[in-house]
Amino acid sequence: MKFSVLGSTEVVDGGAQLELGGVKQRAILGYLLLHANKVVPTSQILQAMWEGNPPPTARKMVQNAVSGIRRMLAANTDPTTTPLLRTHRPGYQLRVDVQAVDLFVFRSLVRDGRSAISEGAHALGAERLREALSLWRGRALADLVETGICWSELTALEDERLSALEDRLDAELACGRHREITPELEVLTATEPMRERLCLQFMLALYRSGRQADALRVYRRTREALIDGLGLEPGRGLQELQQRILEHDATIQVPALVG
Template sequence: MLAKDVQVNVLGKLEVAPLAAADPHVTITATKPRQVLVLLAVNAGAAVRTDQLIDELWPSGPPQTVRTIVQTYIYQLRKLFEGNFSSPEGRDLLTTAPDGYVLSVPRENIDLYRFQHLIEDGRAALRDKRFSCAAGMLRECLELWRGPVPADVTSGPRLRGLSVFLEEQRLEAVSLRIEADLAIDRHLEVVGELRSLVATYPLHEVFHLRLMQALHGSGRRGEALYVYRQLRSTLNKELGLEPSREVNRVHQEILVGH
């Protein structure tokens, strides 16, 4: 049975909250139970093996009584859920599986999965040339991002790897949203944001490409060409590379005034 009235947010600070406003938020202060909960949440509905929890919690080597300690953390989480959520939600939230545990929450109640689904939906809308719809979906997606995963929980190897992966997904969502905005003639509106992105990610070609397009679409051809020269110089100096074929194609279009 899934605990459908519980929401878990991991994009930023860990939050466990009821969908019904009458019930309180769950506050988990202990470090390792919080880490256990995040690993269970990012695998919601699927079993996380005890050995996976051990690898995450003690990457340098576990204590001798490690399985008993993990069982204690699970017990502490269950008591918190049972004390804070109306029955049967608290009882059903954290269940035992063969050699592991399951957080029995629908994935649509985990902000991580809503974030990923909105990226996919936005990408599909962009492919179908539904640009306004794509921009809206991707804005909604990015509004879910409150920070890295997890912002206030100690991370072992699994959560650190997930954090890196999700940051790449966030940058892709930003790029896709800007692409959709450019397609609906919001060139001027995105210039400032793109300048900040280019300064923050000087080797990220796509942001330079979008800035070139935004500036050219705003009637600032000279600035667009300068962005290309800057990118080419940076790539050559830092990586010994030339800009990609797509960047060179857009550069040529700007040169000939298309």
Template sequence: MEIALLGPLGARIGQSSVVPSAAKPRKVLALLGLDCGRPVSVSVLVDELWGDRPPRSAEATLHTYVKQLRRLIAHALDSDVPSWSVPEVAPLPAQAVGPRDVLRRVPGGYLLDVPAASTDAARFERLATAGRHALEAGMVAEGCALLVRALRLWRGPVLADVEPGFVLRSEVLRLDELRMAAFEERFDAELRLGRHRAVLGELASLASRFPLHETLHAQLILALHRCGRSWQALETFRTLHRTLVDEMGLEPSPRLQELHAAVLRGDPALESGGTSLPRPLAAR
């Protein structure tokens, strides 16, 4: 079974989708998919579906949604022809011969009994963690490549076609933060490798989407300066400065102001391979 969470919700066995069309069963599948291999309690599922105002029939209705999912799983199992497009995704265990083996009732809740590696979210976290460890070990090119692979798994916002409740919303925020951290680390590595021209367009696009994000702007400023476009680097700083003051009443961080001053004076330290704030500047 393959489950896609980093974008529109997807779940399939072989070539057959098991994603229901109705909104609440989709939420149940999304929550179970995020916790593949781990039980999800009935109370958590009820909180996600109805918040703090569940109907009296909440548990019975939840079981109806589970039965709908099992019917989709049964149909997919009946028509399954092994065709695994992602090498890391393991097929269903040999003992999973029916829908109740895949979506199990366990004490206090339900469990989607498929490997965690069946989800793109789990693969993203594994690759991003490996990339971070490689960078920490000084293997910059290897770490950068792993982070690029991790980020390529994203097809859009987390669960883009599922309206999250309280429980899903917290997980969406967590994955979004992990994605942003991976972007920062990947661009940091690209700049250390001297690939400022290759990432300039992507950096500009992300900085536009996140107009208050200082790290992305610092990386964009450095990339522009290294590409011989210092005037644009300075304009990027001025735009960020205005946005921070107008919307937040804040000045840019000392780290960013130091980078701005270094661009103004044409500090040679900016030309060497380094991060969004070269270490020689940070040490002064």
């Protein structure tokens, strides 16, 4: 049995996608998967499901959803995985092999990629991070987000994704792939105009591609977005890069290709 949260909530058993029940049951399953192998207090589930204002029948609704999830897990036909939803005071614990949950596979690959980069193996690191990012099929728990759910865990997960993406782009730059990633960075910076690291990477990729004027335009656009959106000037890193581009600083030209 395989579980997916990096996109719409999905459970697959023997190649077949399972029916997950109503919105509350899907949401409780998704929430427990985000906290897999940890005890999640019932009070925390109630807070997540009803934003601190649960109806009188809320605990019964949680119990019914848990029963439905247990029936689904009992249908597992994969002998290599034994998912189990336990009642564990003060709440519930979803016991599952982390290799069966795409979120934890993603995190493992990200750790491998970052470890490779820290050892100077930038090409291998970029490959591992690309593999990790390929697991995403949209926003985490996208089907639940469409119903109005906006848990802090989902915001943190999106930041994890973007951080892994930025690490991958740094590795690509270190490998001299600035031209290849320029179109991707153009889209990313349009989507995340105030994410300074992406803007810095875009400026550097443009400059290394011989597009100094375009790189400086990206700086001006980012500065305007930060001032308008947050009332802040760009950070020191962006300001220094702008100055170095203006000075044609040779130390930010294409690096010697690294592994």
